[in-house]
Every structure is written in C-alpha cells, then in structure tokens.
Amino acid sequence: MTSDPYGLSRVVGQPGVLPQQAERLDPSLPIRAGELLVDVDSLNVDAASFKQIKDQAGGDPAKVVETILGIVRRRGKMQNPVTGSGGMLIGRVREVGPDHPAAGTLAPGDRIATLVSLTLTPLQIDEVKAVHPAIDRVDVRGHAILFASGIHARLPPDMPDTLALAALDVCGAPALVARFVKPGMTVAVLGAGKSGALCLAQARRQLGAGGRLIALDVSERALEALRGLGLGAATLAVDATRAVEVMERVREATSGALCDLVVNCASVPGTEMATILSVRDGGTAVFFSMATSFSAAALGAEGVGKDVTMIVGNGYAPGHADLTLELLRSTPALRRLFEQRYI
Secondary structure: OOOOOOOHHHEOOOOOOOOOOOOOEOOOOOOOOOOEEEEEEEEEEOHHHHHHHHHHOOOOHHHHHHHHHHHHHHHOOOOOOOOOOOEEEEEEEEEEOOOOOOEOOEOOOOEEEEOOOHHHOOEEEEEEEEEEHHHOEEEEEEEEEEOOOOOEEEOOOOOOHHHHHHHHOOOHHHHHHHHHOOOOOEEEEEOOOHHHHHHHHHHHHHHOOOOEEEEEEOOHHHHHHHHOOOOOOEEEEOOOOOHHHHHHHHHHHOOOOOEEEEEEOOOOOOOHHHHHHOEEEEEEEEEOOOOOOHHHHHHHHHHOOOOOEEEEOOOOOOOHHHHHHHHHHHOHHHHHHHHHHHO
C-alpha cells in the first residue's frame, strides 16, 4: 500500500483532513512505500506546550509523563490540546520506504532530527525514560513516521545530539531574521530562550557594526547570559504581558523612535501588544512564538491604529538547518551558552 506525500492516509476518521488538523493519527506498522520509519530517542517539546504541561502538572515530573503519554495515546501524535503545538524529535532511521524521497540517501542507523512539527507526525511512545524540564526535552523509546513531505536533517558529527536538537528545534527563527533584518535597523527580540538567543546572534550578523539591537526578557539572569554573548545588545528586564510598560521602556531606549522590527520569541501568552506597541508605524513584527494569539495581534494592531506588517513565523525556510548550525559553529559564545543550557 502506498501513501500520499502529506500523510492523508494516516488520518483516522476524518477523510480529506491534513494530519496537522486531524484529531487522531494512525502510527501503526508496517510503514507504507512513501514513508520513513524512525526509532525515537528524544522529543523536544515546543516551549509553550511544555510550560503549559509543566504548570498543569504542578512541576511533578511523573504527572508531566502521564500527560504526554495520554496525549500521544489518544491522538497518535504529540499535539498539546491547549496550545495546539508540538515540537520535534531526534532518532535513528529504522526503515526507508522505496518511494520516499530519502531512499538512496538515508540508510538504517542514520541519526536524524525531524524538522516538521510533532503535531503532524504519527508517533507511538512505548516508554518515557527521562524528563528534562529545564530544556523541554523528554527521552523516550518508541517510533515515528515521516511522510514524503516531512523535512529532516542528519545530526551533525561535530556537536552532541542534544545541542543540535536544541538549535534545530527553532531553526526557522534565525532564518526569518536573516530574511528581514537589514543594516541600520533597530531590532528588538522579545524572549531570551533558544530562539531568542539565535535571533539576536543572527540579527547582529545582518546588522553588522551598525544598527541597534535590543533584548527583552522578564529574567535578569537570562539577560545576563545574553550580555555574555558580546553582541552589543541593550537589555531590558520587562514583563512582556504589560504592553504599555514595555512600550515606554523601548521608547526610552530608542529615543522615541521605536523599532523597525520586533521578533516575538516569548513562551507565554498575552505578549502580542507589547510587540506591536514597540514597533514604529510602517515597521514589522515577527511572531515566532506558538503562544501567540494571531487574532489578538490583528485586532490589537487595529485597535491602537498601528500600521504594522505582521509575519507569522514559519518553522521552515530553505536552508534553515544549515544556517542555524553554522551560526552555532561561527559564534563560540553562543555555542557555549547552548552547551551550558541544553547539554
């Protein structure tokens, strides 16, 4: 039996619905001719999703495991019903279907990271081996199925798997920064996590010696780590759910000009207006956070009369994996930060 490139045949009980929108997927074996089978080692759960699960579990790792197992057993994929988001995985190729595009280039035993969301990836978890709350990672034993359209990357030989996974999980973010940041701009990045740090490093690369770079986060400790990167970014300790206060601090930091571009990488909801109010009229806001309410952003911009181009962060851009891994290789301080946080 062959499968279509988008995995429609893996959707249970909803003909014509794409896997990402489906309530349930079928992760059963054997795979079909156009599919790729992966023995899963780790799930890197989306930051907004993991935070919601962790908060719901009261920080109890056993309850985190119970919640994740419940989602996957019920849905055949890792898609948080509250946030709607998933994450990505790393594992080892077990089988390549003869009609899969990777046939002939991937072989059993190759280690890969998936670059498509767990929200559309058929998944079965047989065992949860460990939970790493500080880095949103869960080590598991199980299998996953990639469709012909499912992008992936070989894990690089020059860095630990966990380091590569942390970077590849958000590699769409710095790729968007590379596309939109121009020399001379004033750029702000909201959120000092994985995607925020990568975006700041890429923004500095695009800005060169000119332009202005601002990092915003509620955690002074996180901002101190960013200062250690030597990117020449001003740092503002702010609560991004308090939009007017953020706007005032950004206005002060930019001598009233506000920002040409703001990239939202926050992992908490309610930060849309802080982003919009920090952008000048005619500027651009990139919402990379899966905690974003896009209706709140659109209606909010209308409500305050802001002429802002709003970009929905797409986790895919051509060359995004290579760009991100090269950014780690060429920025030693950034790599050290990732090694301290995620290994």
